[in-house]
Amino acid sequence: xxxxxxxxxxxxxxVTSLAACGSNNESANNDKDAAANANSxxxxxxxxxxxxxxxxxxxxAGGDADISGKVVFLTNRTxxxxxxxxxxxxxxxxxxxxxxxQFEAITDYDKNEKIRIASGSFPDVxxxxxxxxNAEFPKYFEPLDDITFEGDIYFKDFKSFxxxxxxISSGNSTVGIVYNKKAFEKAGITAxxxxxxxxxxxxxxxxxxxxxxxxxxxKDKWPLGAWYNDVPAIISGKADTANNRKDTDTPFTxxxxxxxxxxxxxxxxxxxxLEKDVNSTNWEQSKKDVAQGKFGMYLLGNxxxxxxxxxxxKTEDVGFFPFPADNSGQAKAxxxxxxxxxxxxxxNVPAAKAFxxxxxxxxxxxxxxxxxxxxxxxxxxxxxxTEFNGYxxxxxxxxxxxxxxxxxxxxxxxxxxxxVQEFVLAKDPQKVLDKVNGQWAKARKEIVK
Amino acid sequence: xxxxxxxxxxxxLIILGFTIVPLLLLLTFSYYPTLxxxxxxxxxxxxxxxxxxWIGWDNYKEVFSNSELFxxxxxxxxxxxxxxxxxxxxxxxxxxxxxxxxxxxxxxxLLFLPYILNGVAVSYLFGYVFDTTQGSLNLLLHAIGLxxxxxxxxxxxxxxYTLASIGFWKFxxxxxxxxxxxxxxxxxxxxxAASIDGATGWKQxxxxxxxNIYKIIExxxxxxxxxxxxxxDLPFVLTNGGPAGSSETYVMKILETAFQFNNYGxxxxxxxxxxxxxxxxxxxxxxxxxxxxx
Numbered sequence: 076x077x078x079x080x081x082x083x084x085x086x087x088x089x090v091t092s093l094a095a096c097g098s099n100n101e102s103a104n105n106d107k108d109a110a111a112n113a114n115s116x117x118x119x120x121x122x123x124x125x126x127x128x129x130x131x132x133x134x135x136a137g138g139d140a141d142i143s144g145k146v147v148f149l150t151n152r153t154x155x156x157x158x159x160x161x162x163x164x165x166x167x168x169x170x171x172x173x174x175x176x177q178f179e180a181i182t183d184y185d186k187n188e189k190i191r192i193a194s195g196s197f198p199d200v201x202x203x204x205x206x207x208x209n210a211e212f213p214k215y216f217e218p219l220d221d222i223t224f225e226g227d228i229y230f231k232d233f234k235s236f237x238x239x240x241x242x243i244s245s246g247n248s249t250v251g252i253v254y255n256k257k258a259f260e261k262a263g264i265t266a267x268x269x270x271x272x273x274x275x276x277x278x279x280x281x282x283x284x285x286x287x288x289x290x291x292x293x294k295d296k297w298p299l300g301a302w303y304n305d306v307p308a309i310i311s312g313k314a315d316t317a318n319n320r321k322d323t324d325t326p327f328t329x330x331x332x333x334x335x336x337x338x339x340x341x342x343x344x345x346x347x348x349l350e351k352d353v354n355s356t357n358w359e360q361s362k363k364d365v366a367q368g369k370f371g372m373y374l375l376g377n378x379x380x381x382x383x384x385x386x387x388x389k390t391e392d393v394g395f396f397p398f399p400a401d402n403s404g405q406a407k408a409x410x411x412x413x414x415x416x417x418x419x420x421x422x423n424v425p426a427a428k429a430f431x432x433x434x435x436x437x438x439x440x441x442x443x444x445x446x447x448x449x450x451x452x453x454x455x456x457x458x459x460x461t462e463f464n465g466y467x468x469x470x471x472x473x474x475x476x477x478x479x480x481x482x483x484x485x486x487x488x489x490x491x492x493x494x495v496q497e498f499v500l501a502k503d504p505q506k507v508l509d510k511v512n513g514q515w516a517k518a519r520k521e522i523v524k
Numbered sequence: 525x526x527x528x529x530x531x532x533x534x535x536x537l538i539i540l541g542f543t544i545v546p547l548l549l550l551l552t553f554s555y556y557p558t559l560x561x562x563x564x565x566x567x568x569x570x571x572x573x574x575x576x577x578w579i580g581w582d583n584y585k586e587v588f589s590n591s592e593l594f595x596x597x598x599x600x601x602x603x604x605x606x607x608x609x610x611x612x613x614x615x616x617x618x619x620x621x622x623x624x625x626x627x628x629x630x631x632x633x634l635l636f637l638p639y640i641l642n643g644v645a646v647s648y649l650f651g652y653v654f655d656t657t658q659g660s661l662n663l664l665l666h667a668i669g670l671x672x673x674x675x676x677x678x679x680x681x682x683x684x685y686t687l688a689s690i691g692f693w694k695f696x697x698x699x700x701x702x703x704x705x706x707x708x709x710x711x712x713x714x715x716x717a718a719s720i721d722g723a724t725g726w727k728q729x730x731x732x733x734x735x736n737i738y739k740i741i742e743x744x745x746x747x748x749x750x751x752x753x754x755x756x757d758l759p760f761v762l763t764n765g766g767p768a769g770s771s772e773t774y775v776m777k778i779l780e781t782a783f784q785f786n787n788y789g790x791x792x793x794x795x796x797x798x799x800x801x802x803x804x805x806x807x808x809x810x811x812x813x814x815x816x817x818x
Binding site for chain 2: 357493
């Protein structure tokens with residue numbers, strides 16, 4: 076009896092553990108379909124390209140006869156379904172009466188979209204997953220160069236391959252210091268810090284007033300992204316730090332841009348300007364704490380402003396200024412794209428393009444999301460962004476990720492968030508850098524031949 | 525139609541009819557994916573591109589030569605160590621709650637309840653317990669006059685033990701219930717005869733209880749060992765592998781390799797290695813137990 080039970084438990088466990096391994100393989104199957112699909116796509120290619128110019132005219136005219144049929148937008152904003160999207164649908168269909176606009180919302184967008192694309196059939200308008208390399212775009216997506224916008228747009232060539240652009244940024248954001256004005260007042264900070272020394276002095280004042288100066292959310296890893304993406308851009312004034320790594324065997328040194336950026340957070344940590352225990356932080360709680368003035372600042376994107384307001388802060392109490400990473404007094408700020416719209420080349424291309432144009436120019440989505448609009452001429456609605464622009468920052472436009480640099484990083488299995496954590500906590504940061512440089516050099520040898 | 529067939533054929537038909545469905549399910553959802561997994565582990569597939577090239581044993585070489593990958597198994601030791609304590613505690617509670625005790629059903633329920641809770645929910649719950657500044661554990665320690673500043677989840681030396689203690693809380697009741705079932709199958713007259721012969725409680729435990737629940741101990745150890753090797757949800761939710769990777773587990777590494785670094789081939793190889801590792805550890809355990817048991 077006991078034996079049977081033991082055996083049945085064992086087999087049950089084996090079955091469940093095997094089933095768990097299965098998820099990888101499902102996408103393997105899909106992949107075969109995708110391969111078949113890709114082949115049929117190349118044959119159909121001539122046709123699709125040929126019809127593109129005809130669509131261009133109609134996209135401009137607006138409400139033209141060509142724009143009809145069903146168009147589905149695969150979105151990541153599950154919160155907007157049946158709310159804002161309902162309104163978008165009514166307004167868009169009023170402009171293009173022959174179109175039936177539908178929204179499909181999914182979570183964990185990056186991974187799920189990849190599986191959908193690999194399966195060979197996916198909605199007409201999608202957000203381009205960051206997991207898809209630019210070189211793969213022509214296989215699945217339609218070039219979008221022929222959409223004519225009212226004016227210049229940001230990141231026109233960010234998602235391009237061989238001179239054709241496949242993605243339009245849905246909105247853009249910058250990174251800086253989001254702060255609680257009441258907390259600054261309480262600590263006696265009268266002027267916004269414009270240099271790094273002033274920033275440290277302000278942090279000290281906050282600390283003396285019993286306020287945690289900067290909420291790093293160290294434990295959750297992803298909030299550390301600013302320290303290897305954005306602060307390096309602020310320090311160097313160029314957004315090429317990550318891409319330049321492909322040309323060197325030692326991309327991480329104490330005196331280069333990465334080292335300088337990591338050293339800033341290490342200094343803040345050493346001086347006690349971060350949370351009391353950085354390994355025990357709570358993201359949701361931190362928003363409330365910033366809203367209530369228990370925490371003074373965040374170094375994050377402008378997207379967090381609305382969330383702090385939602386957590387109970389008054390809009391007028393939340394401010395936003397460029398992070399002074401050096402003592403030059405020159406305000407600099409990175410400009411990063413959010414998701415990019417892409418169009419399925421086998422979908423309803425004319426309607427999809429009209430939809431993207433409409434989303435950028437008329438929907439008001441950028442204001443709703445608190446973005447810096449993709450149209451360069453359009454002013455952001457968010458009050459904090461107006462304040463931010465008041466400091467006259469030079470915007471450092473992000474560059475597309477270099478595929479070589481990315482594949483070296485993946486091959487070397489370097490987790491950048493983990494690297495920042497290790498650097499900050501290490502007694503000897505040089506050792507940490509030596510270790511990752513070793514990993515990097517080894518992987519680089521295999522990738523760059 | 526069935527009447528025309530002989531009894532033997534009818535029986536065969538019915539057996540086949542009943543087994544084919546579960547067998548098909550098993551083959552499509554367990555064995556086929558496993559074979560694909562093994563196949564993938566010999567390729568350099570990136571998860572998207574249609575071409576998968578065969579790279580032989582390279583992935584396996586990488587798994588064993590890269591200490592970053594295989595080295596995380598040392599983190600699992602804490603779960604294993606706590607798992608042993610957990611089993612001892614489970615036997616203890618099973619024996620106590622098997623005896624004459626007021627409200628024993630209530631206590632059994634109380635100890636078993638954590639097992640029913642969802643693993644992620646448990647992790648969140650303990651996030652509030654172990655929080656350094658506002659956690660209930662540190663508040664309690666502070667209230668009774670002890671140092672209430674310990675960073676339970678931020679100390680590289682014992683973060684894994686902190687996490688494993690949550691596993692203890694969650695799975696001890698489950699082990700206990702299995703032991704209880706085994707204890708209840710031991711005939712009471714054995715104890716009666718032993719006590720007439722003058723055996724003490726400890727002697728009874730050593731010579732009657734233990735040999736009788738031997739097989740169940742083996743089963744529980746099997747569950748503990750595989751659980752320790754495959755632990756995932758606790759560190760994933762609570763520490764994200766931190767501080768600085770000291771609570772990362774092997775399964776987290778697999779996930780990271782596949783979905784963050786897009787290296788599905790290597791991740792598949794890691795999964796196969798984990799599978800083999802479980803089999804090896806199990807065989808060793810089986811060897812030790814059967815030698816002592818027979």
